[in-house]
Amino acid sequence: MLAAARDAFAERGFEGASIRGIATAAGVDPALVHHYFGTKDQLFLAAVQAPADPEELLPEVLAGGPEELGRNLLGMFLRVWDGPARAGGLALVRSAVGSEWTAKLLREFLVARVLRRVVGTLGYSPAERDARGALVGSQLIGLVMTRYVLKLEPIASASRESLVEAYAPTLQRYLTGDVVLPG
């Protein structure tokens, strides 16, 4: 079932894939998929082996309003990555870098589960939402690569507080500032 789910999410994306289609591909009843994995959201998290559920963390990130979004997103992101979820997150990034197929899953995860939900609260058109979301994603994945993979100093051993201060203006500009959208 998980293999069928990974294929479906990688091929059709989070929105396009259905529990019914995944069950058919796996040769089982949809009720069995629901029984083992719960909702489509939960099945997706299991399929990408996500070490944390952004959904649970989102209310706290959004609580400060649009002008605090960059700072709050960074604070949450670094707290998760500095915690026990890091090993799973790094495994996902490593796998995505080596495989087109896991890259698709990680992209779906970032887009459907993180960026759309964060940027989606700001009332942009879909095109602007996706462009701003991708800019935010590019700085966050760059921070992960620098701090946890390449371990480039002083970022590798910097305090979370100083990283939030350094990066918050960048994220805030990508989220709500004056920016030429890539296209």
Added chain:
Amino acid sequence: MLAAARDAFAERGFEGASIRGIATAAGVDPALVHHYFGTKDQLFLAAVQAPADPEELLPEVLAGGPEELGRNLLGMFLRVWDGPARAGGLALVRSAVGSEWTAKLLREFLVARVLRRVVGTLGYSPAERDARGALVGSQLIGLVMTRYVLKLEPIASASRESLVEAYAPTLQRYLTGDVVLPG
């Protein structure tokens, strides 16, 4: 000789490694290393399998002065990555993500050959130079991951010009702007 060079650069960094030490480790005469690889710079590029020599591209990046540095660095960076060097660059990133040892070499390459030379022109203390360089590096590696590895839209297929416009203010702030240094 290349294996000995990789060990030396990964262990002692670009500054700390010497042609003499590498020759001794490889059991050959230093003159032979010079004969095959030229200078320490050239040996380093061969050891990390760098697909482009930043040294050759730097004068053009610096020509516009400090206030154009972010824009010119981005333009050069994207031109190189959109060209034939991309395959080699991606191979280096993939390898670095899977291996601590290649990660050290890539870090040395970024620090010693790219960031220090670019940020080194701005007259900061070594600590500030390294911090600003690491911030710049984190956005550049994030752009590589987003555009070429994860292929996140609209960044994956965006024009170079629009990406330069979108990212130049970020890089310029990290280089010469008001920024809380990570530490």
